[in-house]
Amino acid sequence: MVVNKPRLQVLLNDVSAYGRAFLEDDESARSALVTQARALLAELENPNETITWLAWAEPTRRAALEIAIAIGLFPQLTSPRTASQLSMTCKTSSRLMERLLRHLVATSVIVKSGPSSFAATPLSRALCDPTCSAALTWSSGLPAPVLARLPAYLAESRYREPQDPSKGPFQFAFNTDMTPWQWAATQKGLPQAFSQHMSGYHAERPSWMDEGFYPVRTRLGDGMKSRDNEVLIVDVGGGLGHDLEELKTKCPGLAAKGRLVLQELRQTARSAKMSRPWLEVIEHDFFKPQPIKNARTYYMHSVLHDWSDENCKRILRQLKAAMEPSYSKILINENVVPETGASWKMTSLDWIMMATGASAERTETQWRELITSVGLRVEGIWTKDPSCESLIEVTRDEVARL
Structure with missing residues (x-):
């Protein structure tokens, strides 16, 4: 095996430097150390070792883990x-x-x-911890079988990017007309595994409500109207209300200024009301007209990455029609994939979204094109960690044409 010694020396130096920093309690160095350690392993392994690991070790370790659980x-x-x-x-x-x-x-x-x-x-x-092990249960139940059939699907479609979520890789893999969510609901334990997985996925990750991320109090609180029944935030497709509870906990003064409203489909809405009785919950399909007008904030967390561009436009148009110009905002809490140096977390999730929903994780350019295409304007994008979700603040652009 021919080793690129200059490249190897750079990686060894980086691993040493980040390792010393981490040992000196620089927690920020940990992520860089992991990245450089992976790069070092890739440089040291010969191709046959890597291929054998991919073909033998990864699938068998996955099976062993599931059996152990x-x-x-x-x-x-x-x-x-x-x-x-x-x-x-x-x-x-x-x-x-x-x-x-x-x-x-x-x-x-x-x-x-x-x-x-x-x-x-x-x-x-x-x-x-079930919120950790559930990631494997969920993955084995839905994404993994679809990804296994993705090469065959793309070959049959002559390697065209999936666009139709009703006739995508998921339907091809499971030979069904159902959506992934409809199908998952018929599988014992799979919806619960997904819910637990999402709880674990968001644990210990940067939140836009944390200090030093997005200036929540000034961007949302300053200039907020004090009229009766004012709505501070509408969490559109907000699951069981985890984000609204976090806002209430981390920003109690701001949360007290207006109503916190969760919108979900019937079954999830009922579950949210049972788990958090204090929540104001409304049954709502976000493809239909938004019933709450002139709210300060319409918030979506990991909603749009489930949908194709055309369906995202339908969702955004419903929100735009409800917004009060020069007052209402849309906050989109999603991955913004770097054009270069994207993390494996984002690229992996991008492929999972392509396989399961004919959708995608988007770059900054793609987000801006999508948002401006419906007459909305990106006011800013806040990012704490380039491998984690960002917050996109959007306002209504009165000049842009649909």
């Missing part, structure tokens, strides 16, 4: 345990448990703590 292995590793003890507790054959543990050690999920005992790692401890 299903039999309740990881919660048993609060202290070192032997294969025999784990086999009895998890009710598996001894040979199967031995093979499972061996592979989990080889792929760095758990560690060997003694000649015949096994212990937890931060990863296996995290997988004891």
Whole structure:
């Protein structure tokens, strides 16, 4: 194998520098250290090692993880345990448990703590939390089977980007006319897994309501009208109301200035009302006219990435028609994919969205083109971490034509 020594030296220097910074409690260096460590591994591995890892290790580790979660292995590793003890507790054959543990050690999920005992790692401890393990349950149930059939779908479509969410890779993979969400609702445990996955996905990630991200109080509070029944924020397609609860917790003074309204389809709306009785919940389909007029803010979190450009335009036009010029804002909490240096998180999610909904994650250029195409104007884009979601502030452009 021919090694690019100048490139290798740069990576080694970067890993060393970021490693020292992280050891000196510079938490911001951790992400850069992980990125450079991945790059270093890619530089050191020969192509055959990488291909074999992709073909052998990734699919088998995934299967082993799902089996371990299903039999309740990881919660048993609060202290070192032997294969025999784990086999009895998890009710598996001894040979199967031995093979499972061996592979989990080889792929760095758990560690060997003694000649015949096994212990937890931060990863296996995290997988004891349903909001973490649900990501694998959800992925195996829906995105993974579709992605497995995506090459065949694209070959059949002569490698054209999917545009029709009713006849996309999902319908091709499952041979159904249903949407992914309709289909998922028929699968036992899948909706719950998705809800748990979303809770885990957003945990410990930067929030636009955090200090130093988006100036919430000045951008939304300053200039807000004090008229009766004023609506501060309409959370359009807001799930169970996690974001409104976060706003109420982190910005109580602002939240007290007006109504906090959640809009969702019937089943989710009912669940939201049961889980958060204090919420003002309205059943609403965002493709239909927006019933709340002249609100200060119309907010959407990870809504538009589910839809094609044409469907996004339909959603945005309904909001535009409800906005009060020079007062109302739309806040779009979504990924803004960098034109260069995009993280694997965003590019992976982009492919998941293409496969499951014939939709996409969008670059800044694509967001601006989409928003201005319906006569709206981007006032600014706030980003705390380029690998996480941004906040796009949008106002009504009275000059632009539809």
